[in-house]
Amino acid sequence: MELRDFQNRNINPGYIFFEGETKPTNGWESFKRVFKRSIKGELFVGLWIVFREMIRFDIHTVQYPAEKLEMSPRYRAIHKLLRLFESGSERCIGCGLCEKICISKCIRMDTHVDEKSRKVVSEYTINFGRCIFCGYCAEVCPELAIVHGNEYENASEQRAHFGLKEDMLTPLDEFKAKKQQEFPGFGALSDHANETVKQTPLAY
Amino acid sequence: MSEILITIDGKQCVATEGEYVLNVARRNGIFIPALCYVTNCSPTLACRLCLVEVDEKRAYSCNARAKEGMSVITKSEEIEKERRAIMEIYDINHPLECGVCDQSGECDLQNYTLEMGVDSQRHCIPDTPRPTKNWGFIHYDASLCIVCERCVTVCKDMIGDAALKTVPRGGAELPKEWKDKTEKDAYAMWNKLQKSIIGVASGAQTLDCTFCGECTAVCPVGALVGSDFQYKSNAWELKKIPASNPHSSDCSLLYYDVKHTSIKDDKPKIYRVSSDQNYAPLHGAARYGYDFENVVEGKDSTAFTKAILLLEARVDTIAFDSYITNEEAFILQKLKEKFGYRLVNEDASTYQQFLKAFSQTSGSNLYSGDLKTVSQSNFVVSFGSALKTDSPNAGYAMNNALGMNKGAGLYFHPVADPIVSGYSKNLLSITHKVGAEEAIAYLLLNLFGNKEEMPKELLMDVDALLSIIGMEADFSEKLEKLLEKKDSFSLIVGEDVYKHPKAENIAQLLGLIERFTPFKVVIIPSKTNTLGVSLICDLDAQRGEYTLGYNVKGDFTLSALLGKGDLAMPALNQQEGTFTSMNKRVVPTNAALSFKGYCLNDLANALGLEAEWTIDYTKELPSDKGFEAREFDSLPNTFDNSGFENRGYLLRPLTFTCKDCVEPLSEVENFGEEVVYQANPVLQFSAFTNQAHQLCEAGALYASAEFLEHKNLKDGDMVHITNEEGDKLVIAIKLDPHTAGLIPYLPTFDTKIDVTPFFKDGYRFAKLTIKGVNHE
Numbered sequence: 011m012e013l014r015d016f017q018n019r020n021i022n023p024g025y026i027f028f029e030g031e032t033k034p035t036n037g038w039e040s041f042k043r044v045f046k047r048s049i050k051g052e053l054f055v056g057l058w059i060v061f062r063e064m065i066r067f068d069i070h071t072v073q074y075p076a077e078k079l080e081m082s083p084r085y086r087a088i089h090k091l092l093r094l095f096e097s098g099s100e101r102c103i104g105c106g107l108c109e110k111i112c113i114s115k116c117i118r119m120d121t122h123v124d125e126k127s128r129k130v131v132s133e134y135t136i137n138f139g140r141c142i143f144c145g146y147c148a149e150v151c152p153e154l155a156i157v158h159g160n161e162y163e164n165a166s167e168q169r170a171h172f173g174l175k176e177d178m179l180t181p182l183d184e185f186k187a188k189k190q191q192e193f194p195g196f197g198a199l200s201d202h203a204n205e206t207v208k209q210t211p212l213a214y
Numbered sequence: 215m216s217e218i219l220i221t222i223d224g225k226q227c228v229a230t231e232g233e234y235v236l237n238v239a240r241r242n243g244i245f246i247p248a249l250c251y252v253t254n255c256s257p258t259l260a261c262r263l264c265l266v267e268v269d270e271k272r273a274y275s276c277n278a279r280a281k282e283g284m285s286v287i288t289k290s291e292e293i294e295k296e297r298r299a300i301m302e303i304y305d306i307n308h309p310l311e312c313g314v315c316d317q318s319g320e321c322d323l324q325n326y327t328l329e330m331g332v333d334s335q336r337h338c339i340p341d342t343p344r345p346t347k348n349w350g351f352i353h354y355d356a357s358l359c360i361v362c363e364r365c366v367t368v369c370k371d372m373i374g375d376a377a378l379k380t381v382p383r384g385g386a387e388l389p390k391e392w393k394d395k396t397e398k399d400a401y402a403m404w405n406k407l408q409k410s411i412i413g414v415a416s417g418a419q420t421l422d423c424t425f426c427g428e429c430t431a432v433c434p435v436g437a438l439v440g441s442d443f444q445y446k447s448n449a450w451e452l453k454k455i456p457a458s459n460p461h462s463s464d465c466s467l468l469y470y471d472v473k474h475t476s477i478k479d480d481k482p483k484i485y486r487v488s489s490d491q492n493y494a495p496l497h498g499a500a501r502y503g504y505d506f507e508n509v510v511e512g513k514d515s516t517a518f519t520k521a522i523l524l525l526e527a528r529v530d531t532i533a534f535d536s537y538i539t540n541e542e543a544f545i546l547q548k549l550k551e552k553f554g555y556r557l558v559n560e561d562a563s564t565y566q567q568f569l570k571a572f573s574q575t576s577g578s579n580l581y582s583g584d585l586k587t588v589s590q591s592n593f594v595v596s597f598g599s600a601l602k603t604d605s606p607n608a609g610y611a612m613n614n615a616l617g618m619n620k621g622a623g624l625y626f627h628p629v630a631d632p633i634v635s636g637y638s639k640n641l642l643s644i645t646h647k648v649g650a651e652e653a654i655a656y657l658l659l660n661l662f663g664n665k666e667e668m669p670k671e672l673l674m675d676v677d678a679l680l681s682i683i684g685m686e687a688d689f690s691e692k693l694e695k696l697l698e699k700k701d702s703f704s705l706i707v708g709e710d711v712y713k714h715p716k717a718e719n720i721a722q723l724l725g726l727i728e729r730f731t732p733f734k735v736v737i738i739p740s741k742t743n744t745l746g747v748s749l750i751c752d753l754d755a756q757r758g759e760y761t762l763g764y765n766v767k768g769d770f771t772l773s774a775l776l777g778k779g780d781l782a783m784p785a786l787n788q789q790e791g792t793f794t795s796m797n798k799r800v801v802p803t804n805a806a807l808s809f810k811g812y813c814l815n816d817l818a819n820a821l822g823l824e825a826e827w828t829i830d831y832t833k834e835l836p837s838d839k840g841f842e843a844r845e846f847d848s849l850p851n852t853f854d855n856s857g858f859e860n861r862g863y864l865l866r867p868l869t870f871t872c873k874d875c876v877e878p879l880s881e882v883e884n885f886g887e888e889v890v891y892q893a894n895p896v897l898q899f900s901a902f903t904n905q906a907h908q909l910c911e912a913g914a915l916y917a918s919a920e921f922l923e924h925k926n927l928k929d930g931d932m933v934h935i936t937n938e939e940g941d942k943l944v945i946a947i948k949l950d951p952h953t954a955g956l957i958p959y960l961p962t963f964d965t966k967i968d969v970t971p972f973f974k975d976g977y978r979f980a981k982l983t984i985k986g987v988n989h990e
Contacts, residue, residue: 105313106448120476121445127346129314129445133477152313211338 081160083194086143088172089136090159091179092193098185101155104131108147108156116140117147134175138164149197157193218282223289229280236264236275239288241856246288247297247329249304249322249434250362251276253492253857254589254614255371258363260406262399263300263326265293294330299400301330303407304360307341315358315436319449322434323360337392337404342385344411349421351502351908352430353444354412359437361410365429372495374613374637377423381413412437422951424602424633424896427501431491440502442908443486447473452485456851458793458803458861459500460537460786461899463739464585464607465795466494467851467861470504470787470806484787484806493853497606498897503906508774510782510811517781518812521762522820524770525553530758533558535765536741537774537900539791540800540841541831543743543750545818546764552822555762556754559747561740563755564712564976566748571718572737575725575874580840580867583704583734584797585611586859591704591734592619593697597626597654598720599708600893602633602952605738605796608706613637615704622696626654626683627710628979629891630918630954640696645955647684648885648979652716654683655723656879658705661693662731669874672726682882705733709740713976719877726876739796741900742786746794749839749865764814772814775901775965784809785902790829790846792862800841801862802849840865885981890915890935891959892978895950898963913964914948915984921956922949925986932987935960937980941971944987958984 034040063069072079081087092101104121116137124130136147148157156178164172171177180190192198200206218231222244229238234257239246249261257276264275267287275286287293305327312318344356363380370376388408393401414421430438452471459466468487475483487504489496532546532555550557573579588594588611601609615621622640625631628648635643646654657679659672680689705727711720728735739745747753761768764783765775773779774786788809792800815828825831832849835841842863849862894900895916903909915933922928929949936942945967947958957979960969972980 103313104445105318106451107313110448110450118474118477121447123445135477208334210335 081162083160084196085160085162086145086148086158086195087160087162088138088158088164089147089178090157090193091134091175092155092157092190093180093185095190095192098182100131100179101153102131102134103153103155104129105152107150107152111146111150113144113146114140114142131175134178136173136178138169138173145196148193148195151197154193154198157197158195218280220280220282220284220286222286231281232279234276235266235268235273235278235280235284235286237856238280239275239286243855244288246275247326248276249326249360250364250367252364252368252372252432254618255367256618258367260361260363260403261300262403263297265296265399267293296397296399298330298332299397300403301327301332302335303337303396303400303404305332305335306337306339306404308360309357311358314445316439316444317358317433317436317449321436337396339388339392339408340386342383344383347420348441349414351425351427351441351498352421353439353441355437355439356411358435359412360435361407361412362434363412364432364434365412365438368428368432368491368495369423371617372610372614373424373426373428374609374617375423375426375633376636377415377421378412378429379415380410383409383411385409424498424606424952425502426496426498426606428491428495431489431496431501440486442502447471447485454488455804455806456802457787457806458795458801458851459496460742460793460803461499461503461903462497462605462607463742463744463796464497464605465742465793465797465799465801465803466496466500466607467801467853468494468496468500472806482807490853493857493859495607495610497610499899499903499909502897502908503899503903504787504806505907506776506785506902506905507788507807508776508782508785508809508811510809512810513812514781518816518820521770521772521781521817524760525762525817525821528760529555529762529770531556531558531754531761531768533757533761533763533766533768535559536562536739536744536747537765537786537902538743538747539786539789539803539828540743540746540750540794540835541791541828542789542814543747544831544835545814545823545828547751548823549818549821550752556756556758557751558755558757558761559751559753560976562744562747562751563753564717565739565744566753568712568717568721569737569748571721572725572728573870575722575872575876576728576735577725577870577872578728578867579870580798580865581724581735581737582728583706583736584799585736586797587702587734588612588704588706588736589614590619591615591702592621593700593702594621594623594704594706595626595658595733596623596706596708598651598711598714599706599738600627600629600631600710600891601625601706601708602631603893603896603898604708604740605706606896608708608736608738608796609634609637612704612706616641619702620699622700624693624696626651628889628955629893629957629959631952632954633952642689642692642696644683644685644689647682647882648889648957649714649882649977650683651711651714652720652723652879653679653882655720655727657683658733659723659727659731662703662733663727664730668726668730669876671878672876674879679879682879703731703733705735706738707735708738710978712740713978715883715975715977716877716880719880722874722876725872726874729872736796739794743793745796745798746792746800749794749841750836772817776905778965782811784811784813789813790827792832792835792846792849794865797859798865798867799859799862800835800849800865802846802851804851838868840868842866885979887956888981888983889957889979890972890982890984891957892962892969892973892980893959894961894963895959896952898961900963901965904963904965911964912946913961913967914946915958915960916948916950916953917958918953918955919949919951920954921958922947924956925984927986934985934987935972936983936985937972939971939974943967943969943972 109117120133227242248264266275347354366378369378454469470484471486472482484504594612616638625643630645763771771779772781772783774783787806790805829846832846833843850860933947
C-alpha cells in the first residue's frame with residue numbers, strides 16, 4: 011500500500027453496507043418479531059454446525075496449554091531487561107527516561123556510582139498493579155534495555171513477582187545459551203536507520 | 215554613577231552608567247544567551263555566546279558597559295549563525311552520556327544546543343584523553359568540561375579561595391584548515407577550548423580549599439558535581455523546597471532537593487542542596503550539612519506528659535540556643551509572659567546587650583550595613599571575626615568587593631588566615647595582639663572619623679594606638695596607598711568582641727564609627743537566628759533551680775539532635791518558620807522533611823496558648839521591634855532577575871536619641887605566649903552540621919603547621935590542655951593547613967568535647983597550657 015491508498019477516503023469498494031432490519035413500531039409488530047425468532051430454531055442451526063465439525067475432526071482451536079501461539083513482535087506483555095550481546099552486561103544505564111515517561115508512574119529505579127565510577131542501577135521495579143502496558147518505556151529507552159516480552163502467562167500469587175530487576179533481566183545462563191533475542195518492537199531501530207541519520211564527520 | 219537610558223531590541227531600559235549590558239538586559243526581561251558569565255563576578259569572555267550588536271558593531275554584552283543612548287541588538291541573522299556555530303563547537307567530542315549525566319535536565323549545554331537548533335556536526339578533531347579527578351567533596355569529570363571557567367571565576371571573584379585555574383590540556387594543536395571553515399568567534403573559542411582544562415591552582419594532586427562547593431553549583435554541565443550526589447538521582451525527579459541556610463546567620467536562600475529514599479522506602483530524603491548560584495553563594499556547611507534531621511518513630515506521649523507536668527510544676531527556667539526560628543522564640547517569650555519562666559540564652563543575650571550599647575551611640579537599634587553594602591563598597595575593614603569560619607558569606611562579600619570594585623581592605627585578627635589574606639593584594643592582614651579590639655575601634659574612629667564633629671575626648675594618638683595593637687609604624691603609609699580613590703566604606707565586626715572584657719565600650723565605639731565615619735557597619739549575629747532571638751525575647755542572665763533545656767543541656771532536655779535529650783524536637787530542616795538574617799531580613803524557611811513527634815507549639819498549646827501551627831505566630835511577631843504583621847504564606851523567597859533579594863521583608867530599624875558615655879581605652883591584658891582560640895573548623899558550625907553524614911568528624915585541637923613545628927608535635931598526636939584553674943582536657947591535635955601563626959583553636963561543634971570550662975567568661979581567647987602527651 012502506498013500513501014495514496016491511505017489518503018483515499020472512498021471506502022465503498024469491498025464493503026457491504028447493512029441497512030439493518032426495520033424496527034417494530036407498535037405492539038403487534040413486536041409480537042410478530044418475537045414469534046418469528048422463537049419458531050425459527052436458529053439455536054439448532056448452530057448446534058448442528060458444531061456437531062458436524064466435531065465428527066469431521068476438522069478443529070481449528072489452538073490446543074492450549076499443549077500448543078501455544080507465536081506472538082507478534084509488537085505484542086506488549088510483561089517487560090524484559092536485556093543484556094548487551096557483546097559483553098553480557100546490563101544494557102540499562104539508569105537514565106530514568108522510562109521512569110519519567112511512564113504515564114501510570116509505575117516504574118522506579120535506584121542508582122548509584124560503582125567502584126569503577128560508572129552509574130549502575132541497583133534496583134529496578136515496575137508495579138504491574140498499575141502498569142497499563144502502553145509501551146512508552148520500551149519506545150523511549152535509548153539503549154533498548156527495557157522491552158516488552160511476549161510472555162502472557164502471568165499466573166502467580168502476586169503481581170509483584172514479575173516486577174523486580176531479577177525477574178526481568180535476562181538470566182546469565184540463558185544469555186550464554188544465546189537465547190536472548192533482539193527486540194524488534196516499538197523503539198527498535200528501523201531497517202533503514204542508517205539512511206535517515208546524518209553521520210558526524212570522523213575524518214581525522 | 216548616574217542613571218542613563220539605553221535601547222535594547224527597541225526597548226528603553228534604565229541603566230547605571232558603566233553597568234554591563236547583559237545585566238541590564240536580564241533585569242528588563244530580555245534574553246541574551248551566556249554560558250560563562252556569573253553575576254557579580256568578572257566577565258571571562260570564554261563562551262562568546264552573549265555576542266550582540268552595539269551601535270552596529272559587534273560586542274560581548276557581558277563586558278560591554280552601558281553608555282547613554284547606546285542601542286543594542288541582541289538578535290540578527292549573523293549573530294544567530296555565530297551562536298549556532300559556537301554551540302556546534304561545544305558539542306564536538308562532548309560525550310553523549312546525557313543518559314547517565316547528573317546535570318541532564320538542568321544542563322546549559324543541552325538547553326543551548328536545543329535553543330540554537332544544533333542538529334548536525336560539521337567539525338571533527340581527535341579527542342584528548344581527559345582523566346576524571348576526585349577532589350574530596352567535589353568530583354571533576356574533565357571530559358564533560360567545556361572550560362567556560364565559571365568555576366575558576368566564582369572561586370576567585372566570589373569565594374576568594376582561588377583554588378582553581380585553567381591548565382593545559384595537552385591536546386593536539388587545532389589544524390589550521392578549520393580556520394577558514396569556521397565562524398570567527400566560534401573558532402577563537404574552539405582554539406582556547408582545545409588547549410585548556412580546569413586544574414588545581416596550587417598544582418597539587420588534589421584540591422585543597424575550604425570546600426564551599428560553589429564550583430559545583432555554577433558548573434553549567436556535569437563536569438563538577440558533588441561526589442556524594444554523583445549518579446544518585448536525575449535532576450527532574452527532585453522536588454526543590456525553598457529554605458534558608460539553617461547553620462549560620464547569612465540565612466542564604468537554598469533549596470533542599472527531595473525525593474523518595476529508595477524503591478523500598480517511600481519516605482522523602484534530601485539528596486542535595488542547590489542554590490541560586492548567580493545571586494546567593496552558599497558556604498560548605500549549608501551545601502553539605504543538610505541531613506541533620508531528627509528521626510522519631512512516633513509521638514512520645516510519656517515524655518510529652520512529663521514535660522508538661524514539669525513545665526506546670528517545677529520548671530522556672532527555659533534555656534535555649536539561637537538555632538531556632540523567630541516563631542519558636544516568640545512562643546518562648548509568650549510562655550515567659552504567661553508563666554514567668556526565665557529565658558536563658560547566653561549567645562543571644564550577649565548579642566542583645568552589644569546591640570543595646572551600640573544603639574546608645576548610633577541612635578538606631580540595628581546596624582546600617584548588610585552583605586550587599588559590603589560587596590558594593592570599595593574599602594572593607596573587618597575585625598573581631600575569623601571570617602573564613604565564623605561567617606564565610608561575609609568573607610565572600612568582602613572578597614567580592616575587593617575583587618570587583620578595585621577595592622582594598624584591612625583584616626584585623628589575632629589568628630593569621632592565609633585564605634583571607636589571599637583575597638587580594640590590596641587587603642592588609644594585620645595579626646594583632648589578643649584583646650586589642652578596643653584599640654582597633656579607637657584606631658578606626660581616629661583614622662576615619664570626622665574630627666570636627668566628634669567628641670574631643672575620643673581623639674587619640676594614632677601611633678600610640680598602633681603600638682598597642684601591635685602594628686608596624688609604616689601602617690599609615692600603607693593605608694594611604696590603599697585608600698586612594700576609595701569612596702564607599704564597610705566595616706564587618708564579629709563575635710570576638712561581644713564577650714570582650716570591654717564589649718560594651720567597643721559597641722559604643724562602633725555606634726560612634728557609624729555616626730562619625732563613612733563606614734557602614736555590619737555586626738554579624740553569631741548564630742543562625744541570634745538577631746531574631748535578641749529582638750523577640752527578654753532574656754535573663756541566670757538560670758533558676760530547674761531548667762528545661764531546648765537544644766542545650768537542662769534538667770529536662772528537648773533536643774532536635776538525633777537520639778539526644780528527653781523529648782525529641784524537629785530539626786530546622788523539618789520546621790517551617792522564619793529567621794532573622796544578618797542582612798536584617800526576616801526570611802522564610804520551609805520544612806523539607808516531616809517530623810512525627812511533638813514540636814514546641816504542641817507544648818505551648820498544652821500549656822494554654824492557642825495556635826494550630828507554629829507559623830500562625832509569624833504575623834504576631836512584635837511590631838514594636840521592627841517586625842511586620844505578615845502571614846507566613848505571603849513571604850516570598852526568591853531572587854528576581856535583577857538580583858534583588860525578594861525574600862521575606864526587611865526589619866524596620868528603630869531610632870533613639872544618642873547618649874554618648876564612652877570610656878577611655880583601657881590597657882590590653884597580656885595573654886602571654888600560650889593562647890587558644892575558640893572557633894570551629896571550616897564546614898562546622900554546631901552539633902547540627904556535625905550530624906550531617908558528609909561532614910561528620912571528631913573534634914580536635916586545630917593548629918597550624920607552624921604551631922606543630924614550634925611544639926614539636928605531629929598531626930594526630932594527643933595533647934594535654936590545662937588552664938590556671940586546673941581544668942584539663944586530653945585531645946588529639948589536627949593540622950589545619952588554612953591557618954598560620956601560633957594560636958591553635960578549640961571547636962564547639964563536637965558534643966563529646968566540652969570546652970566551656972576553658973572559656974568561662976565567654977571571651978574567645980584563653981590562656982591555656984598545651985603539652986604533648988608522653989606515651990613512654
